Amino acid sequence: MFRKAHTLMALLLAFALVLTGCSGKEAGSEESGSKKTIKFMHLWPAGSSKQQNLIVQDIIKQFEAENPDVKVEVEVLENEQYKNKIKVLSSSNELPDVGFTWAAGYLQPFVKGGLFTSLDDVLEGGLKDSFVPGTTEAYAIDGKTYGLPLELNIAPIYYNKEIFKKYNLEVPKTYEEFETIVKTLKDNGVAPIALGNKDRWTGSLWYMYLADRIGGPDVLTQAINREGSFEDPSLAEAATEVQNLVKADAFNKGFNGLSNDEGKSEFMNGNAAMYLMGSWELPNLTTNEEVPQEFRDNAGFFKFPTVEGGKGDIDSWVGGPGVGMFVSENSKVKEESKQFVKFFVEKWGEQAVTKAGVIPATKVDTEKVELPQLYIDVLNELNKSTNLTLFADVQMSASVAETHLNLIQSLFGNEVKPKDFTKQHEEALAKEE
């Protein structure tokens, strides 16, 4: 009996070793011969993000041509899967040498866990000046920059020129004019604003703009970084204004149960007149052949109007960098990876907007590029901007962002009073201090 137990134990151990052996693959990268391999993970599959994917391939080809002793090994995953895999890989310390990350709150646990390396030395020597101010800062924690942003988005209000013309409406400059437009459209049976608030950050955009126009550009940011308080009266006032919009039936029916895509389709098929969304929608309104030409010709945008007596000005934007590139702290080819990241960002800036319609975080000279007019207009607005407020849920840590997003949904559903809305934010933020 005793011996049998021994055999069993031995067998179990052997299996256990085999199992662990499966997962214990060499982390990071290995050197094959004299060639060094950079492992690179990105989130633009050829299927859903064809243009981006092509640019990435092109840049890698150029990089390998210029650096014959380095090979770039690519792994592509779709957005949500990418987010999940990065998390799994980082908990087992197997991050790729180079990959994509998001700014501020998303970045924080990775930096605290010592997984990303500082890219300050890459930014030295002029690279930093080629970025739009405020973009690399979103990737900085304690004064060090851990990611190089690739995209930059601002959120204008898109509108349907045809509907506006039909009811003799003009682009609003003040919030009062905006409210009149909402009322006119409503009275004529047109849904004024398309919104899909199941995703919650979509409603957050509206709240952020109102907070900015009423309380000025700093009040929300300071409430989040704890220099100020979320119980600032202007933040409660912004919440009240949101509920006034809801009460005026400004948004399409059932928005709290609709995803952003479902909300967007209300605008794209002409049921709703306006749509507040990031500039990543520009391709759909200019170059995307799948959208009817007639609709694209009728799409315009305007800046969020100013509120009378408010402190914000019309050239202040809500937006922020999208994905950025990180280099893994534990990479065995750190120097080569940094070189690659630098090379990538520069080349990306030259191609992104013309080839994929993505506004890069590096400055674009609108005189030199061929682009649809709508792009030129947005880019020019961007150059005039006085302030860029990073998306609130990106600024916050993950758990506060959850609270914020849930509260946004309640606010739009008229289930929470503006006062409690700000109070619960304040409590969640204070708990993290």
Add this chain to the structure above:
Amino acid sequence: MEKVLSDKRIITLYVLPGLLLIIGLIYVPIIQTAYYGLMKWDGIGAKEFIGLENYKTLIKDDIFWKTAYHSFLLAVFSALSLIIYLLISIVLAGKIKGADFFRKIYLIPMLLASVAIAQLWLKIYHPTNGILNTLLGSFGVDNPPSWLADPKIVLYAIFIPILWQYAGFYILIYYAALKNIPESLIEAARIDGATAWQIALKIKIPLIMNVIKVTIVLAVVGSLKYFDLIYVMTDGGPNGASEVMASYMYHKAFRGFDFGYGSAIGFFLLVICLVVTWLIRKLTAAKEEITY
């Protein structure tokens, strides 16, 4: 063959692969979850041992108990719906025309992937273009509700596809069990003058009681840990109005980066399911086994 199978070493050899898989894929993760539940851990950085702190938070977490209530409601509805499935199966298993056809009709939802079902019902529930509201509109209902956006309705609106999804499964089980009852028993009852209703109530149901008990456990435990349609259709919203325990666990762990707390919820959920299973078995324990 007999000789081979009586050799303990052979038995070990045959049982081992399955055993290792189950241990490796189910029991080890359960123990790990229990272990993580004692940690303060964001899923990336270092773990910090905090004892039962997560569970203390959990007991006082109003939102968790709200989601537990939602799961409990779903469990009650699933258990009640079994009665309807049982009735349908008794009718189908009786010799009616087209029984085979109906059985297949009921089974089809089970063959669809959860996400496909979710997409289908999202279209049905769409506030302006959905089949349901278009239909209500044509009946003259002025302002039909937005099914998935109204916090008072959303939970019940989402229960319907969940129950619908599993109807075929239970009907199939009952149908098979009913078909197993020897024809002679029913024949004998009929000769003694029993009505169809009496046969169903006094003969058929007692004979498949064991199967019914199993389905009750399946339905209740399945509801308590339910996740898929809720995740795809409402993501627990608006503001937690349709959140259940499993989706709350997911949101805490993967959205809120609180893996310690998420694991604690997961482990607690397991304990709840075990207790409920034990309770149901206890309550439905038969005094004597009925056999054919």
